[in-house]
Amino acid sequence: MRKKITRRAFCSMLLALPFPARAQQPKKVPRIGYLAPGDAASDSTRAEAIRLAMRERGYIEGQNIATEYRYTEGKRGRLPELAAELVRLKVDIILVTGGDQVIRAAKDATKTIPIVMIGASADPVEAGIVDSLAHPGGNVTGFTALIGELGGKRLELLKEVVPKAARVAVLYDPGSPNQVLELKEVQTAARALRLTIHPREVRAADGFETVFAALNKQRPDGLYVIEGPLMRTNQKRIFGFALKSRLPSVYGKREAVEAGGLMSYGADQAESYRRVAYFVDRILKGAKPADLPVERPMKFDLVINLKTAKQIGLTIPQWTLMKADKVIQ
16 A cells, blocks of 8 residues: 655655755856066066966866956056955965065965965075975965076077187166175176176166166177066067177076077976966865975076077077077077
């Protein structure tokens, strides 16, 4: 005999059933804050590379992750304001690039939101950013860029392609502690290579023409350009001057050489961005920055632009070409 189901029992059965998907709370999409000097145009290559690295780990912009970009537009004084803005937005992680000033602005703005640095100073421990590389402590971890340590190697490579070089001009922004650090490393390395370094300060975009005019009179044997937002934003002007003056030049990133510079030596940027994605992934899955060791680059690229070499009448030694990771014809 079939048992009759009461109205109360029927209602209880309905309540026990799972809610349909449309009634579930939508899953929160993590938000990443991105703080950088310069502007979106000059930073586009790096920003896109990081997006691709995040995609490799399953994070797709606009679907399961969202990024809030903040740029100083060349005004360093805006860093605290922009960092505070990202904190007010309650982002889940702040990515910082551009050196110690940017990292410190983010660190001063929050002691709780995780901060992932993309290329800190040569020694973030000495700078007081982390307790140690192995155990960062606090809310900051990420990559240190070996900024100072690579300066000597770049100068050595410039001397290798221009053996008779005696004087090298160095373009740098004195307002950037990272660039001042690299200049000191270059000056130290120059003594061993018997080179005379002529530092040339560029504080703003309108200062390039004055520096170029001085270099035309001085006629150095080579040009060393220290990487930074100001140099990146004005790189076409720098390349144009170097070509017109038939001046061999060296840079810190391959993007500069792909855009027309002579040669570069620096950390493999693609690998660096993949590691940035690794830090973001680990933190979003619950890891604490204090427990994620700060990493140093392990792979370095030498990139040479043969087309530029021909334009300035320079023959690159065969042994230098053999060492190159990429040669642009």
